[in-house]
Structures are given as structure tokens and as C-alpha cells.
Amino acid sequence: MLKVAMIGCGAICTSVLEILKNDADISVSCVIVGEAFRAAAQDTLARVAPQAKVVTTLAEAGERPDLLVECAGHSALAEHVIPALQQGIPCVVVSIGALSDTDIAAKLEAAAREGKTQVQLLSGAIGGIDALAAARIGGLDSVVYTGRKPANAWKDTPADGAFDLDALTEPTVIFEGSAGEAARLYPKNANVAATLSLAGVGLDKTQVRLIADPTSKENVHHVQASGAFGSFELTMRGRPLAANPKTSALTVYSVVRAIGNLAHAVAI
Numbered sequence: 001m002l003k004v005a006m007i008g009c010g011a012i013c014t015s016v017l018e019i020l021k022n023d024a025d026i027s028v029s030c031v032i033v034g035e036a037f038r039a040a041a042q043d044t045l046a047r048v049a050p051q052a053k054v055v056t057t058l059a060e061a062g063e064r065p066d067l068l069v070e071c072a073g074h075s076a077l078a079e080h081v082i083p084a085l086q087q088g089i090p091c092v093v094v095s096i097g098a099l100s101d102t103d104i105a106a107k108l109e110a111a112a113r114e115g116k117t118q119v120q121l122l123s124g125a126i127g128g129i130d131a132l133a134a135a136r137i138g139g140l141d142s143v144v145y146t147g148r149k150p151a152n153a154w155k156d157t158p159a160d161g162a163f164d165l166d167a168l169t170e171p172t173v174i175f176e177g178s179a180g181e182a183a184r185l186y187p188k189n190a191n192v193a194a195t196l197s198l199a200g201v202g203l204d205k206t207q208v209r210l211i212a213d214p215t216s217k218e219n220v221h222h223v224q225a226s227g228a229f230g231s232f233e234l235t236m237r238g239r240p241l242a243a244n245p246k247t248s249a250l251t252v253y254s255v256v257r258a259i260g261n262l263a264h265a266v267a268i
Ligand SMILES: NC(=O)C1=CN([C@@H]2O[C@H](COP(=O)(O)OP(=O)(O)OC[C@H]3O[C@@H](n4cnc5c(N)ncnc54)[C@H](OP(=O)(O)O)[C@@H]3O)[C@@H](O)[C@H]2O)C=CC1
Pocket: 007, 008, 009, 010, 011, 012, 013, 032, 033, 034, 037, 071, 072, 073, 074, 075, 076, 077, 079, 094, 095, 096, 122, 123, 124, 125, 126, 187, 188, 189, 191, 192, 195, 243, 244, 246, 247, 248, 251
């Protein structure tokens, strides 16, 4: 039985817990939340993971998990993931854009080395990371990423104000630049851009375009990569989660897959 601690009790975590409650090989022992979120998290866990404690730090849980799963936000890496790695607890994370801060990226790697363990950067809402990371070994020439989401997915971002999102009638480019800049400006919407960069040509060289599309009901991720291996082009049309239109449902399944691969006898 794999004992799992989770960080964040939002859209991804709740959907992950709903799926995991039927898996006899996995037990979620605690969910780490911010102090202000304790009561709401208790209500959620009563429904989807009654055995799990609500805590604000891993230390408060009083027991060591086999795995720490981050599905909270960029700040959770410094706050919870780095200390856990230092203690030798393996971690999987979805807030990959946090690594656009080179200080956090360096501390994450140093912590995993110190704890003689590993942090796995999950593919989340995007596919093809296996192909891209393999292609990088032969040498990549370019990676171009376009992220297109419905207009409401850009609420409470720098695009909200710079553009009148409610009044858009056609697809509108709200950002064009490097993946590093996209990840910093859009921490809840450009984790895919960061993931593609880290697997590919890096945060500065990965070209990113972000589009608010009032005609779309999907989160559409388009990637073009070329290099010594040849080239590929990929389009993912992700269904957004009802609880958070910024997040594609595939992110949930990516987390469940990663946990299952560590818990089950056969991994795929
Ligand atoms: N790799 C990928 O493809 C994707 C990655 N993501 C990442 O996953 C994150 C979570 O997504 P989602 O579940 O949809 O978002 P939600 O906003 O629905 O839930 C996130 C929850 O985590 C909490 N939280 C944030 N920071 C911390 C922290 N440091 N410690 C404890 N709790 C924290 C939030 O609290 P509060 O609201 O108070 O901040 C919120 O309750 C996104 O922010 C993004 O970084 C999302 C989609 C795709």
C-alpha cells in the first residue's frame, strides 16, 4: 500500500481523491492546505477521503508518507516540496511553471540530491513529453507552443484588464514571448509552456503564444518541434474541469497515473 500526502485541496486534488478512493493499493493519509482553507478542506475530505487528515504542514501530520503529490500552485514548491525532498520523501509536481524561477529550480534539484530522492515533473495537460525529452538528446532546433483557452480561463490574469475578456468576439493573442516569461506572468495557465521548455530547448528558447478564444470550449495545446530526430506536431483538445476552467481534466488523470505507476505491480 502506497501512503500518499497531497498538497492543495482544489479542483485537481478533489478530482484525484475521487478517483483514488476506489484504489486498494493507495491510501491518502493527509492533505496539506493553507490555514484559511482548513474548514472547507474538511468538508471536501469528508466526502472523498474521510481517512485523510487536513494539515497545514507535513510535520503536523505526524507520519511520513511514501510520496508527496503537489497539485496546489507555484508557492507550494518552496513551502512544502523542497523541505520534503530534503527529508528524502519522493515528490511529484504539476506546478512546473515554478521552475521558471531559476533559484527554485536549483533548490529543488539540490533538495532531491540532499535527500537522495527524486522529484518527478508530471506531464499534466500535455502529451508528447516522452518524445520531446528523448528528441532533445539528439538535439532540437525549435519548439513552438500555442495555448488557446476560452476567454473565461484568463480571468484574474494580466490579460484580464489588458483585454476586455467578456467582450471578445474572436480569438485574440494575449501573450507572445518566451516560455519563461509566460510561466511567470501566467502561473495558473502556462505550466504546459514550462514543461515543454524543460523537456525541450529551455525556457528562453521555447516560443509561446497564448490565445483567449471566446469561440472555444476547450483548452487547446499545440506544439511543433523539430530537430535531429525529425519533427512532430501535436494538438491536444482538453476538456476544462468544471471546478476550474483554467485546468484541463487530463491534468487530473496525469496525477492519478503517476501515483498508480508507483503503487501498482505494472506501470504504464
Ligand atoms: N502541469 C499542468 O499541466 C497543469 C498544472 N496546473 C497547476 O496546478 C495548480 C492547481 O490547479 P487547480 O487544482 O486547478 O487549482 P485550484 O485553484 O482549484 O486549487 C488549488 C488549491 O491549492 C491551494 N494552494 C495554493 N498554494 C498552496 C500552498 N502553497 N499550500 C497549500 N495549498 C495551496 C489553493 O489555495 P488558494 O486558493 O488559497 O491559493 C487552492 O485551494 C495550478 O495552480 C497550476 O500551478 C494546473 C493545470 C495544468
